[in-house]
Amino acid sequence: MSARFRLGLIINPFAGIGGSVALKGSDGAEIREQALAMGAEPLAQTRTEQALLRLQPYRDQLEVFTVTGTMGEELSKQLGFKTHTVYQPLQSPTEASDTRAAAEQLVNAQVDLILFAGGDGTARDICAALEACDAEHTTVLGIPAGCKIHSGVYCVTPAAAGRVVEDLITGKPVSLMDADVMDIDEAAFREGRVRAKRFGEMAIPAELQYVQSVKVGGQESDELVLDAIADHVIDELEPDDLCLMGSGSTVAAVMERLGLDNTLLGVDLIQDETLVASDQTAAQLLEQIEAHNDIDSVKLVITLIGGQGHLFGRGNQQLSPALLKQIKRENILVVATKAKLSSLNGRPLIADTGDAELNQQLCGTIAVITGYHDKVLYRVASPG
Incomplete structure (x- = not known):
């Protein structure tokens, strides 16, 4: 039997939590607490599930390396995947530092791909972690779950992310490309001003029909x-x-x-x-x-x-x-x-x-x- 595909999984459990309550982001503990107080419900788990459902037929060919609790372990086990935890968050609720530390541990675990759910802030954290451990060539792929999705590392939909990983598991030839990691100033965004900047790049599977481009239409x-x-x-x-x-x-x-x-x-x-x-x-x-x-x-x-x-x-x-x-x-x-x-x-x-x-x-x-x-x-x- 061939070696199993080693999938790294990180879920930012609070990604996009401010969107439904018009807070235009979820960066920072204060905004997160405000969103929860206003009745916002986290959706990152649901969007990650939409991606992983595509992979259930391949459970015998797949191992998931992830983070304890809501950052990946719970959902992975719920869907029946063979699951290994490589990192336990240092605080509850989890913070950006946990995302960065988890990414570094997934690099150490030599996963074939880091699949992560979040927004542009999460992409920045993953990018920073890969740079810190000199692992810029590690392949990643984003499941869109945040309020801000300007980075080119995200798929167009959660289901599309599942399709790309499916192609990798089944051995279809998939090229690689470097995609920009972008983010905007949330404080300015809440005032109606878009201030975006490129923070780096990460290697992603180049399935262009499933991966988004940096936005080029509309006023924003x-x-x-x-x-x-x-x-x-x-x-x-x-x-x-x-x-x-x-x-x-x-x-x-x-x-x-x-x-x-x-x-x-x-x-x-x-x-x-x-x-x-x-x-x-x-x-x-x-x-x-x-x-x-x-x-x-x-x-x-x-x-x-x-x-x-x-x-x-x-x-x-x-x-x-x-x-x-x-x-x-x-x-x-x-x-x-x-x-x-x-x-x-x-x-x-x-x-x-x-x-x-x-x-x-x-x-x-x-x-x-x-x-x-x-x-x-x-x-x-x-x-x-």
Whole structure:
């Protein structure tokens, strides 16, 4: 008989508890207690059961390594799986530290996959644990049970998670991919503001029909993507960089992330996360960069006109040919959401600077920042 599949299981028993009572999250003991006082019922057990029911026909081929009590042991035994406990929580109710400690113990137990139920906070805890024990290549998979499910490590439904594990148990070839771990600021979220950030990545089975992508639609998701783009741009800027911030709402998101006033239809200058000058003319911009002591550290953040694709020549005439010729092409940071690029229906970005030679120099493919550590290559062409 072949060796049994060793499934690691962690359930965050309070995941999503604040959702039904409009608390928009469950991070922190205070929110959890408030949710329970308001009559919220934990649903993580039910959602994990929906995933594990798919695996019951394979009980003879499967062993579950898990945590005592409601973090996995109770449900695993209830469903008839051969169950081993590798960790006992240090407190009741359990805390995020128990999730991290349990993940480390599952790594030590050499499980084939860590299946966990929770939200983005749980994914962050698992990710942190794997990093702490130098086990970033451990394969994981999330069962969506939280209020916030922005991370790409989660399946689209609990049942889909069961399908992926079933494929692994039955020996179907399943590729691996690295997926982003994202989370938002719950306090800001409760005030109607989405502040998302990428915290790392984890290896997951690459069954794309069952695994979700980072959200890209709707107002909340648009804000999530714009914040991710802004975080990447900010990471790329060095304190000595003199950065020209072009016009448009995508660039404005970077300025907002920095807490700086922005000229939506103009060009601003920043350095070391400080606003140097607002709404500059072509002559003023040229004067500013010529006075800068290192032309190699001059950068430009620019977006395209949605639906048209113009990078230069529409709405940003302040970026004159004389100015652009002094900025290294690799220092032009193009930012756009994938939805904005998709609206072009394959048409290239347009460089219409008014200088034919410069237009040709700008042609070719350029990296477009579409998220945090997420870029796509897109073609740039000259007009005509």
